[in-house]
Amino acid sequence: MLDMPTVTTGDAVEVPRGFVTYAGNAGIKDGTPDVSIVASLTPCVADGVFTRSLFAGPSVALCRRHLEDGSARAIVTVSKNANVATGPQGDRDAQELAELVARLLGAAPAEVLVGSTGVIGRPYPMERIRAHFQTVTMPPEADFPAVARAIMTTDTRPKLASARAGAATITGMAKGSGMIEPDMATLLAYVFTDASVGGHDLVEMFRAVVDSTFNCLSIDTDTSTSDSAVLLANGVAGPVDVGELSAALHAVCRSLTVQLATDGEGATKLIEVNVSSARDVAQAKRVAKAVVNSPLVKCAVHGADPNWGRVVMAVGKCWHDTDIDPQSVRVSFGGFEVYPRLLDDRGLDELAKLMGSGTVEIDVALGTGGAEATVWGCDLTSEYVHINADYTT
Amino acid sequence: MLDMPTVTTGDAVEVPRGFVTYAGNAGIKDGTPDVSIVASLTPCVADGVFTRSLFAGPSVALCRRHLEDGSARAIVTVSKNANVATGPQGDRDAQELAELVARLLGAAPAEVLVGSTGVIGRPYPMERIRAHFQTVTMPPEADFPAVARAIMTTDTRPKLASARAGAATITGMAKGSGMIEPDMATLLAYVFTDASVGGHDLVEMFRAVVDSTFNCLSIDTDTSTSDSAVLLANGVAGPVDVGELSAALHAVCRSLTVQLATDGEGATKLIEVNVSSARDVAQAKRVAKAVVNSPLVKCAVHGADPNWGRVVMAVGKCWHDTDIDPQSVRVSFGGFEVYPRLLDDRGLDELAKLMGSGTVEIDVALGTGGAEATVWGCDLTSEYVHINADYTT
Numbered sequence: 001m002l003d004m005p006t007v008t009t010g011d012a013v014e015v016p017r018g019f020v021t022y023a024g025n026a027g028i029k030d031g032t033p034d035v036s037i038v039a040s041l042t043p044c045v046a047d048g049v050f051t052r053s054l055f056a057g058p059s060v061a062l063c064r065r066h067l068e069d070g071s072a073r074a075i076v077t078v079s080k081n082a083n084v085a086t087g088p089q090g091d092r093d094a095q096e097l098a099e100l101v102a103r104l105l106g107a108a109p110a111e112v113l114v115g116s117t118g119v120i121g122r123p124y125p126m127e128r129i130r131a132h133f134q135t136v137t138m139p140p141e142a143d144f145p146a147v148a149r150a151i152m153t154t155d156t157r158p159k160l161a162s163a164r165a166g167a168a169t170i171t172g173m174a175k176g177s178g179m180i181e182p183d184m185a186t187l188l189a190y191v192f193t194d195a196s197v198g199g200h201d202l203v204e205m206f207r208a209v210v211d212s213t214f215n216c217l218s219i220d221t222d223t224s225t226s227d228s229a230v231l232l233a234n235g236v237a238g239p240v241d242v243g244e245l246s247a248a249l250h251a252v253c254r255s256l257t258v259q260l261a262t263d264g265e266g267a268t269k270l271i272e273v274n275v276s277s278a279r280d281v282a283q284a285k286r287v288a289k290a291v292v293n294s295p296l297v298k299c300a301v302h303g304a305d306p307n308w309g310r311v312v313m314a315v316g317k318c319w320h321d322t323d324i325d326p327q328s329v330r331v332s333f334g335g336f337e338v339y340p341r342l343l344d345d346r347g348l349d350e351l352a353k354l355m356g357s358g359t360v361e362i363d364v365a366l367g368t369g370g371a372e373a374t375v376w377g378c379d380l381t382s383e384y385v386h387i388n389a390d391y392t393t
Numbered sequence: 394m395l396d397m398p399t400v401t402t403g404d405a406v407e408v409p410r411g412f413v414t415y416a417g418n419a420g421i422k423d424g425t426p427d428v429s430i431v432a433s434l435t436p437c438v439a440d441g442v443f444t445r446s447l448f449a450g451p452s453v454a455l456c457r458r459h460l461e462d463g464s465a466r467a468i469v470t471v472s473k474n475a476n477v478a479t480g481p482q483g484d485r486d487a488q489e490l491a492e493l494v495a496r497l498l499g500a501a502p503a504e505v506l507v508g509s510t511g512v513i514g515r516p517y518p519m520e521r522i523r524a525h526f527q528t529v530t531m532p533p534e535a536d537f538p539a540v541a542r543a544i545m546t547t548d549t550r551p552k553l554a555s556a557r558a559g560a561a562t563i564t565g566m567a568k569g570s571g572m573i574e575p576d577m578a579t580l581l582a583y584v585f586t587d588a589s590v591g592g593h594d595l596v597e598m599f600r601a602v603v604d605s606t607f608n609c610l611s612i613d614t615d616t617s618t619s620d621s622a623v624l625l626a627n628g629v630a631g632p633v634d635v636g637e638l639s640a641a642l643h644a645v646c647r648s649l650t651v652q653l654a655t656d657g658e659g660a661t662k663l664i665e666v667n668v669s670s671a672r673d674v675a676q677a678k679r680v681a682k683a684v685v686n687s688p689l690v691k692c693a694v695h696g697a698d699p700n701w702g703r704v705v706m707a708v709g710k711c712w713h714d715t716d717i718d719p720q721s722v723r724v725s726f727g728g729f730e731v732y733p734r735l736l737d738d739r740g741l742d743e744l745a746k747l748m749g750s751g752t753v754e755i756d757v758a759l760g761t762g763g764a765e766a767t768v769w770g771c772d773l774t775s776e777y778v779h780i781n782a783d784y785t786t
Contacts, residue, residue: 055709055719085705085719085732120702121735220688221614225706295613295688296781303782309513310615312478316448317616326448326478339478342514382775388689389696 005163005244005251009259011145013162016169016194018042018236021142023150026132028125029080029118033150035132038142038192039074039105044232046072047203048113049210051227057084058094059116063228066098066110070199075190075230076101077115077151078129079175084120084225093124100133115188117175117226118153148173151188154387156263161255163248166240168195170248174214174256176224189214189229189256195245196235205246206231213253216285216375219264220384221293261376266383270359271301276372277365283321284366284373290314291362298380301360306351308338311362321368328367333360398556398637398644402652404538406555409562409587411435411629414535416543419525421518422473422511426543428525431535431585432467432498437625439465440596441506442603444620450477451487452509456621459491459503463592468583468623469494470508470544471522472568477513477618486517493526508581510568510619511546541566544581547780549656554648558641559633561588567607567649569617582607582622582649588638589628598639599624606646609678609768612657613777614686654769659776663752664694669765670758676714677759677766683707684755691773694753699744701731704755714761721760726753 008014018041028034048067050060059082066072076097083090098112105112148158152175162171176187191206210229231249262270273292278284291297294314300307311331318324331339333354343351354360360379401407411434421427441460443453452475459465469490476483491505498505541551545568555564569580584599603622624642655663666685671677684690687707693700704724711717724732726747736744747753753772 051709052712053706053709054712054714054717055705082702085702086735087733119700120705121732123735222687222689222703222706222710225709294615295777296615299778299781302778305781305783307512309475309478312448313446313513313615313618316444316446316618319445319447321447324447339514340480342479342516380778382778384688385692385695385773385775385778388692388698390698 005248007251007255008162009160009255013144013160013171014169015142015144016171016192016237018194018234019142019192020138020140021144021147022136022138023143023146024132024136027128028078034079036147036150037074037076037101038147038190039138040232040234042234042236043071043073043111044234045070045197045199045202046230046232047206048228048230049207051224053225055085055225057082057116057225058090059083059114059226060228061091062094062098063113066113072113072232073107073111074101074105075113075115077188078124079151079153080118081116081122081124082118082120082226083116083124086121086123089123093126096126097129104133104136104138113230115151115228117151117188120225144171144173151175154265159256159259159263161252163251165195165245165248168193168237168240168245170195170245170252172252172256174260176260187224187227187260191231191249191252193233194235194237195233196237196239197233197242197245201242202231202233205249209250209253213250213257216373217257217261218289218293218375218377219261257376261378264378265387266381267378268381269301269379271362271377271379272359272374273362273364274372274374275364275366277367277369278371279323279369280371281373283368284371285375286321287315287318287364287366288373288375290317291364292375292377295380301355302379302381304352304355306348306355308333308351311364312339315364323368324366330365332363398641400644400648401555402553402648406537406553406564407562408535408537409564409585409630411587411627412535412585413531413533414537414540415529415531416536416539417525417529420521421471427472428469429540429543430467430469430494431540431583432531433625433627435627435629436464436466436504437627438463438590438592438595439623439625440599441621441623442600444617446616446618448478448618450475450509450618451483452476452507452619453621454484455487455491456506459506465506465625466500466504467494467498468506468508470581471517472544472546473511474509474515474517475511475513475619476509476517479514479516482516486519489519490522497526497529497531506623508544508621510544510581513618537564537566544568547658552649552652552656554645556641556644558588558638561586561630561633561638563588563638563641563645565645565649567653569653580607580617580620580653584624584642584645586626587628587630588626589630589632590626590635590638594635595624595626598642602639602643602646606643606650609766610650610654611682611686611768611770612654650769654771657771658780659774660771661774662694662772664755664770664772665752665767666755666757667765667767668757668759670760670762671764672716672762673764674766676761677764678768679714680708680711680757680759681766681768683710684757685768685770688773694748695772695774697745697748699741699748701726701744704757705732708757716761717759723758725756
């Protein structure tokens with residue numbers, strides 16, 4: 001077992017060598033940064049995992065095509081407009097955007113990935129984007145925090161994390177605060193490393209990590225049409241131990257996942273649900289998601305209401321898991337058992353106190369086997385409603 | 394095709410002959426009515442459909458046992474306490490409650506059904522319930538509105554509906570405003586008729602009706618541990634045309650479903666989602682539920698925000714339905730097409746106006762076949778959060 005790698009977050013993140021960045025404003029919606037680029041000076045081994053939405057946007061389709069050969073050099077992101085459900089024009093616009101960036105970098109369009117996030121159903125303002133690119137020159141250095149800010153929509157703060165693996169650095173950024181229930185995919189999460197790693201190893205470790213980090217996050221059960229997680233490795237730092245690299249990648253993605261959950265739309269509390277003694281990881285994750293997604297559990301956490309029965313209710317929703325026997329289930333909050341023990345008034349007061357903290361940990365033991373999983377989410381608040389009742393206007 | 398039967402709602406509902414009712418307060422939580430009984434003077438042909446929750450409560454288990462012979466005479470409901478997750482004591486308490494009511498009615502305990510709704514994880518206050526039943530005498534008449542009020546928890550108004558089928562009357566009541574995503578079951582919904590109908594016909598028509606009414610309702614995706622829908626027919630009015638009876642039953646249950654959605658916790662608007670040209674009814678219902686359950690769609694409806702892209706997003710979540718082609722999907726609001734047509738600013742204003750009304754109708758045509766389904770839900774509001782952040786305390 002490797003030690004858990006040290007993770008640095010926020011503006012203090014380290015930056016892998018051989019990457020440069022750009023962040024600017026093309027007037028997509030307002031005067032805030034809305035176009036950004038992360039580019040490697042040399043070609044990268046690359047992989048991506050994308051939304052399973054039937055309405056996956058043109059950016060996702062383009063990334064899938066451009067990653068078919070397992071390599072890429074740059075990713076450009078437009079925020080404040082998702083370019084989704086925009087018909088054939090949307091496909092042409094995504095392609096043109098990749099071409100504009102390729103020209104800027106002296107790369108091939110097929111080396112450029114496109115990320116897009118924001119309102120659905122509006123074409124890109126292409127004239128403004130074209131005019132903007134006529135003014136852009138690529139800076140010679142990398143400012144990852146600036147890019148992490150430029151890809152935000154309703155996020156209140158940028159999400160950044162970095163860790164070391166031998167001589168290599170692995171640095172990730174992510175955005176997303178609503179429309180988040182990734183499944184085999186995620187919001188926008190970009191991870192860059194200067195490690196040299198083979199394509200097969202990279203794909204294997206990235207997918208395993210995404211599955212136990214971003215795919216264990218749910219803010220509101222809604223799945224974005226633009227979810228994309230991308231990893232680029234340019235090899236500048238030379239080869240490193242694969243186990244060490246994988247552990248660093250996991251630490252970075254887990255940190256980003258917790259940062260995303262904490263900054264869920266309107267969130268005031270982080271919810272961590274651990275399901276143990278499950279038949280398999282899939283069952284553990286299914287039950288954990290049922291709990292973390294229950295609006296009634298989320299509201300109870302918000303109000304520090306010791307209504308633990310809602311956790312039991314949420315477990316009960318997994319009725320296809322007929323091997324779960326209510327008699328064998330154990331539920332606790334931060335180590336404090338609430339079921340099957342029946343709490344008296346004093347116990348309820350104790351529980352209310354536990355639920356008053358900024359992180360509420362809910363543990364469910366199923367008694368159906370030896371597998372476990374952890375998922376992250378946040379409370380449901382009036383602020384979530386306010387943000388989303390008036391988003392486009 | 395039969396004419397749609399006329400439905401009467403509220404305190405004006407007609408009452409089928411041969412039923413008597415009781416409603417009182419046993420001090421379960423406060424001074425409001427919390428114990429109620431509907432009883433037939435003669436035995437009834439009966440059927441019930443119940444929650445699929447793994448944590449189904451003792452009341453549900455008891456009803457399942459007592460309905461095995463297809464008959465029942467009475468249903469007693471305790472509100473403000475669900476008697477769920479209360480261990481073996483909960484089973485004994487449900488049984489004792491049935492016995493107390495049987496003694497009052499001069500019936501067998503196996504003829505009595507038990508409904509229970511309220512907070513999970515608290516034993517019934519049995520001493521208070523026993524003391525209460527020593528004071529009860531059964532009135533000689535039926536006051537359905539009083540019972541509909543006594544079964545309420547966070548409901549803001551009682552739900553009642555009646556319709557005629559020949560010489561018979563069919564009358565239903567229901568409660569429920571949160572923890573509502575019935576699936577093969579429902580909240581508490583009781584329907585009574587004086588029609589004479591065979592057990593086989595009754596079961597067949599009841600299950601079909603539940604499937605297209607209560608099972609097409611979702612307020613918050615949370616499934617109660619106490620969901621019960623029960624139909625009792627005492628035959629006092631003699632036999633009626635089965636088609637006519639079935640149509641009246643459907644009309645009553647549909648009316649109750651719409652009343653339930655309209656009174657969803659914190660709701661200010663009714664959402665009706667119609668999915669048409671689907672491969673089969675299951676697909677239509679799945680897509681319709683994805684739309685009506687999307688918190689982002691619900692928030693947009695609340696704020697009359699013309700963010701129609703969220704409907705497309707929600708359809709996209711049904712990724713196992715690989716026959717759905719985004720190119721063939723059509724989305725409209727109350728007949729006003731929003732996709733694939735791309736709305737300009739004037740179109741968005743028009744849509745915002747449509748979404749300002751008390752009922753928002755969303756139509757999705759899938760283009761995969763000829764089936765259709767309608768589901769009902771409500772908007773997501775700050776009031777939902779307020780109600781549920783502070784429920785037990």
